[in-house]
Each structure stands twice: as structure tokens, then as C-alpha cells.
Amino acid sequence: MPSLRQLEFAFHPVSASLEDAPRLAQPGDYRIVGHSPRLPGPSTTMEAVGLQCGRAAALEATARELLRSLGAKRFAAKLRVEWNSRLQTAAGRADYRRKLISLNPRLVEYVEEIDRTLRHELAHILAHFRAGRRRISPHGREWQQACRDLGIAGEKRCHTLPFPAKRYAPRYVYRCPNCGRDFPRVRKVKRTVACLACCRAHSRGEFDERFRLKRLR
């Protein structure tokens, strides 16, 4: 049986007790779980790769608590926070209608930015919530007030990542034949790789030939 290697980011709250008094996520609350233990494999190593996507449970709890404390109880219960690797240069995004905050997984390289970005996006949600049907401008008075209430007075309107401007454009793109997800990669993938999401959904997380990624370019 070939060994399976996962390259997915996983965010594990180290102190997961939600019963604790609400506090803000600290950088140490998150660690990146890298490669899973691996047996010495045969000549080809099988590997499942995942988009860096998924629910950010601890950050979601933090965001909900903040919203609740500012009077948006019902809304808070429905708010979701996710990591979304489809965000390119934006650090985060707030979708009021879908009650969804998306964060760029590359923020983990700048851990101290995570909480600030979360609050920036949450301020968009809070401003909309308070405005009701009234139209407001994205980074206008209402948003600025929300920022002050969320402890980030003077927040800039910029959503761009604090990352170096230079990005390595992915030269290779692989696609899962089952779910159609694309996996852009800077380097050519030398191993046999499969879609982690599909392996998890349909073969208990084991490598499965049916979900082997096909190179598009």
C-alpha cells in the first residue's frame, strides 16, 4: 500500500475550549500541520493535495463572539469564516448576504495580520448589519465606526496582502477529474498526486487512482 502524503494546511486551535472566557485569537493558537507521518514508500510516492480551503473554526468563534458583544446576536450565530485560496492578492473578503468572511491562507505567513484582517472584514459585516437597508459606502463612516468598535481604529481601507508584490505565477495547473478543482503549482509535481477532498469524500482519505490529478498545462 503506497503511503499517502497530505500537503494541506490544517488549522488546529491549540486551546479549543469554547467555554473559556472569550478572548482573541493569539498567534500561538494556530499551528500549521504539515506532512503527516510517512512510511518509507515505494519508488512512486502517492500524495493527496488539497486546496488551502476550509472552515476556520477558531476564528469563526472569535468573530461570532465579537459580533454578539456588539449586539448582532442572531446574525453572529450564522456567520462563517473560511480560508479560501482563491483569493489572490486580497487578504480577506466579506460577503454580507452570504454571512461569510473569507481569508487568504497566505496570511499564515504573517500571523500577526490574521486577527486584524478578520476585524477589518468583520467591520464590513457589522456596518451593513447596522445600516439595515440603507446603502453605505464600503469604507465609509459606518465602516470606520465599526472598526473603532472592533478595536482597530484608524484601519486602512486596503485589503491587499502585506506580501511582497512579487508572486511566482503558477506555471503548472493540475485538475481533479472528479470534482474539477484546479491546483495551480509553481513547480512541476513529480509525485503521483490525487485530490485530497475527493479522496476524503469517497475513499476514506486513502489515495485513489480515480482522483489522480491530470496536468492541464
Ligand SMILES: [Zn+2]
Ligand atoms: Zn475593506
Ligand SMILES: [Zn+2]
Ligand atoms: Zn476532486
